[in-house]
Amino acid sequence: MTIRKKLVAGNWKMYKTLHEADAFAQELVEYRDMLSPSSVDALICAPFTALCGLGEKLKQVHVKLGAQHMHEAEQGAWTGEISAAMLQDLGCEYVILGHSERRQFFAESDEAVAKKTCVALDASMVPIVCVGESLSEREAGATQTVVSRQLGIVLEMLQLQKAKGALDGAFVIAYEPVWAIGSGKSSSAQDAQDVATLIRSLVTATLGQRAGEQVRIVYGGSVKPDNIQTYVQQPDIDGALIGGASLQVASFVALVEQVAALS
Numbered sequence: 001m002t003i004r005k006k007l008v009a010g011n012w013k014m015y016k017t018l019h020e021a022d023a024f025a026q027e028l029v030e031y032r033d034m035l036s037p038s039s040v041d042a043l044i045c046a047p048f049t050a051l052c053g054l055g056e057k058l059k060q061v062h063v064k065l066g067a068q069h070m071h072e073a074e075q076g077a078w079t080g081e082i083s084a085a086m087l088q089d090l091g092c093e094y095v096i097l098g099h100s101e102r103r104q105f106f107a108e109s110d111e112a113v114a115k116k117t118c119v120a121l122d123a124s125m126v127p128i129v130c131v132g133e134s135l136s137e138r139e140a141g142a143t144q145t146v147v148s149r150q151l152g153i154v155l156e157m158l159q160l161q162k163a164k165g166a167l168d169g170a171f172v173i174a175y176e177p178v179w180a181i182g183s184g185k186s187s188s189a190q191d192a193q194d195v196a197t198l199i200r201s202l203v204t205a206t207l208g209q210r211a212g213e214q215v216r217i218v219y220g221g222s223v224k225p226d227n228i229q230t231y232v233q234q235p236d237i238d239g240a241l242i243g244g245a246s247l248q249v250a251s252f253v254a255l256v257e258q259v260a261a262l263s
């Protein structure tokens with residue numbers, strides 16, 4: 001049986017100045033021992049302005065560093081954008097791609113997300129590819145159709161490009177129903193598991209058995225310390241992507257502790 005390491009990933013979104021991010025890392029020192037369970041990867045995806053220097057500080061408390069977005073081009077005239085190499089320079093091991101807020105407010109397309117996924121893997125970063133349906137899509141019974149479309153393009157491109165790591169499942173897929181993000185209305189664990197099963201079967205069908213077994217699938221949407229276990233106990237859910245509840249040290253540490261307690 002494949003053992004997939006659990007992932008507790010905080011997405012700070014557009015919160016925390018450099019000073020606030022440093023203070024968070026400093027406060028984590030007190031919890032250092034709780035943040036290094038062998039069964040869990042703890043990760044913070046910080047705003048671009050806080051990335052410089054944060055990786056080193058987080059490393060001391062066994063927390064990895066990630067970014068929330070990147071451009072697919074190697075370099076060029078893309079005002080305001082950031083490349084994979086630039087993120088690597090800053091010590092990012094992970095990058096969130098295709099978050100619903102990027103899709104909704106910055107018109108990020110499925111194709112762009114697919115290209116970025118290949119670029120991130122080529123740069124040896126772990127992409128966290130976000131998929132999920134809106135409320136109206138859910139009410140129309142289109143959850144599986146939407147997730148299959150969003151992911152289908154990514155998987156086809158990974159297969160075509162034989163992207164490094166993809167066949168070993170060295171990437172993460174986050175199922176985040178849009179209506180559950182920041183709303184306090186989380187998906188039922190069973191519904192999340194059903195979508196995770198679909199996602200794993202899509203990965204297996206396109207990239208093969210090994211990729212399907214290895215890919216980590218996480219749930220996101222109003223996850224808190226008191227409900228994270230219900231998701232991570234599901235057989236196809238390997239962790240969580242957390243917004244609001246990752247912003248306070250006590251809550252972030254509690255999320256990691258809750259997941260570590262399951263193993």
Ligand SMILES: O=C[C@H](O)COP(=O)(O)O
Pocket residue numbers: 011099176180181182183184220221222223241242243244245
């Ligand atoms: O990336 C994280 C998600 O958007 C979830 O955010 P939330 O935990 O605040 O609902």
